[in-house]
Amino acid sequence: MSEQNTYRQVALVTGANKGIGRAAAEQLADLGMTVVIGARDPRRGEEAAAALREAGGDVHAVTLDVTEEDVVRAAAAWIEERFGHLDVLINNAGITGSGQVSPADATDQIPSGVDLDMVRSVFETNVFGVIAVTNAVLPLLRRSRAPRIVNVSSHAGSLTLNSDLDGPFAALLPSAAYSPSKSALTALTVQYAKELRKDGILVNAAAPGYVDTDSNNHTGFLTPAQGAAVLVRLATLGADGPTAGFFGEGGSIVW
Structure with a gap:
């Protein structure tokens, strides 16, 4: 069988055992991709992968805490050993710093009183x-x-958006x-897009919108x-797609 056929x-997808990351994993699997769910908790990662496999997807789980470099390197080595290459990286893992309080309502993030340790985390x-x-995973x-x-x-x-005193974010x-x-x-x-453009690697930022997730206590x-x-x-994206862009579902977002 030729390489073309195989x-x-x-x-x-990092942080993909639930929420937006899991939904992205499911949609990519539906498109026929092999999908690796990165999750800090191996049990939750495997549970999510098993559920998506049950639905017909070729989905696997790998332990991945993005703040632990040795764990990150081990995950990359596992992907290399198992698949030999990677076509899509979705850096989805993220935290608000305020638990399940929506960032819009997080009084502990007001600059004049913020805890620097929280900002660092x-x-x-x-x-x-x-x-x-x-x-x-760049190699x-x-x-x-x-x-x-x-x-x-x-x-x-x-x-x-944040600096527009009469705009939609003024009350946040x-x-x-x-x-x-x-x-x-x-x-x-x-900056990544600028560096990797010559290699044909398209790098873009995405804003999912106000989604119903644990991070905002399901207020989305x-x-x-x-x-x-x-x-x-x-x-x-196709080969002629954009790079170095910032997009929502409705199109480009102002920086």
Whole structure:
């Protein structure tokens, strides 16, 4: 059998045992990709993978805490040994820093009184974790025929939206942790896109919208499947697709 007939696209979605990440994993599996669910808790990761396999997907789980470099390297080595390459990386794992309180209502993130340790922990996952995972799997992405990286950002990271005193975000509480971490992530996305453009690796940031998840105590109005749609669209761009962009389901988002 020729390589053309045996090649199968492989996707890694971090933080994918629930919520938007799981929905993205399911949609990619429905498209025929082999999907690896990255999860800090191996039991929850395997439970999610088993449920998606039951639905017909080729889905696997790997233990992946994006804040632990040795765990990240081990996950990349497992993917290499099992599949030999990676076509899609969705950096979905993220934390708000305020538990299940929506970032819009997180009084503990107001800049003048914020706990620096909390800010560090948010950046450790939402920014540094993205760097760690991306760099660990880049050699595998370079073996892909159509490599794509999607970083899950947020409308809350838009400087334009946040600085508009008459805009839709004017009533939201100021944030010194979550929102700046997503601003940093979109900026980081541009820098990776700039570096990897020559290699044909398209790198974009996605804002899923206000999705009903644990992170906002299920106050969101979009389903995880609706939020995941833009991630999957960016993960399956054609060769002429955009790179260094920031997108929601409705199109480009202001920086």
